Amino acid sequence: MDIVLDGVSKIVNGEKHINNITLKIESDTTNVVLGHTLAGKTSLLRLMAGLDRPTTGQIVMEGKDVTGLSVRKRSVAMVYQQFVNYPSMSVYNNIASPLKMSGLSASDIDQKVRKVAAMLHIDNLLDRLPAELSGGQQQRTAIARALVKDSELLLLDEPLVNLDYKLREELQVELQDIFKERNAIVVYTTTEPSEALMLGGNIVVLDEGRVLQTGATPYVYHHPATTRVAQVFSDPPINYLPGVVHGRVARLGQGIDIPMEGHLESVPDGKYIFGVRPNHLFLTNGSGNKAEIRTKVALAEINGSETFIHVSHGDTHLVVQEDGIHPRHIGSDLAVYVNPCNFFVYNETGHLLASPFQCE
């Protein structure tokens, strides 16, 4: 089964939550919808589920127009960002509830519930009420309820965002395997680029209700088509330096000269925006082929095992992501190094001209 959104818009109180989206999602694929908060991720899922009706446009499933079809008549399952369970039912009955509605026999229901509960490691909690569970267990219950019925469309709206770090990592790994085994369209929304990369599959980059780019997740990560996509698909945000290319040398920011070699070779003379991810900025020159950027430290954020150093280079704000702990004094001078082969090049309208490949 595939699902096609054809020119779908959703307008609520004059505000465009979804702005003319046309999208085709193939059967048996894992799809990640990546976008910042308020990008329209939840709205998009609600339209796909049939909980909301699009203001304009059509939604077609397997060649059949399902635009106005009630959610009850669709083969869909959904997991919300908040932990949504039926508070008055035990975990067992929560998971069994969609099966009971479909009229399966009690022994079939029991078998399926126990199987999916074991898969999500909540088989020892089946007699409890949701209120007696931890947040992670509650969300596992919600996921189990979504998985237990073999729906053709499985929607997960930032399911792990309200969980603590450790639980999130654990579930991320487990969910990947679960998605692989299923014969269904999985649509998973997230704000985190790392989560999107981990899940792989296809990606839909969403921003202000529009689709910016679609494609295989790793491909889009390596070839973000516009500066906006690169911003959404980078955490901490990607760094941009304005630059001018003239005579096979690019002059970036305040007097940083880099040779136009390798993937940059085909870029003609002109004004460009050079992008580099925070993890490709270094504090040491290493092999010595890197360009130096003189900066002043604005803030050093030590985040356990890594440090985010926010620096300013003239008017430009940059973020350096470095492993290990690197305390720096605010206001001190800092030399930051960048390898030219790590640069994305965008033209002045923000479209990708060159993206880095295989950098040593």
Added chain:
Amino acid sequence: MKKGRKKLIGLAIYFFLLLLPIYWMLNMSLRTNADILSVLTLYPANPTFENYLKIFTDSSWYSGYINSIIYVTINTLISLMVALPAAYAFSRYHFVGDKQVFFWLLTNRMAPAAVFLLPFFQLYSTIGLLDTHIAVALAHCLFNVPLAVWILEGFMSGIPREIDETAFIDGYSLPRFFITIFIPLIRAGVGVTAFFCFMFSWVELLFARTLTVTNAKPIAAVMTRTISATGLDWGLMAAAGMLTLVPGALVIWFVRNHLAKGFALGRV
């Protein structure tokens, strides 16, 4: 420790003041009229159950209680059955004029009951509803349904909409979801609403007395019979009053846990 004791004494005095009239009524109900009118005593010297016995044996007395209980129960049931779907609609759907209609419902409670008395009497006597239990029950709905909608809407809006949606995704129909999932979630609200409907209907006198003659005469109206040419039958009236307290006390006892939660959560 000292502060705790002070508090305890203060509360004890408050409790005593509150209970004094009720105790006095109990005191009177256990004495004969001659005894009541002769001396002031703090407790009945020769307690007698004569007054209670009369109420339990005289059908004109005990039928008053039965009538009251019948129409109060009918009213509570009708109010809940009407208000539950209405409150759900107000809580979950947006439609033209929803806020206005919601407010209009409440304005029904703002007018004094006497205003509605004449139209009710006229209407009921025309269609032959006068002196039936359902007549009083329906009349009390005028006040109880808006209150019930108002209270229940508050409780329902406290339940996240995602639960409804999850149920529809799971394949529940609206009525089935409503009965098997939604109502258990707002149990406390239903309890509190039932309590308020019961209480209003139980203490209401004007409609209940005017719309009934003999067959559905409520206890509050029967009590006025104690006034006769020979004066007031104090003991009998006190006993009837004591018994009138019992159903209310029982209902409060049953919903006492929900009530505290209801006051905290809803818009009681």
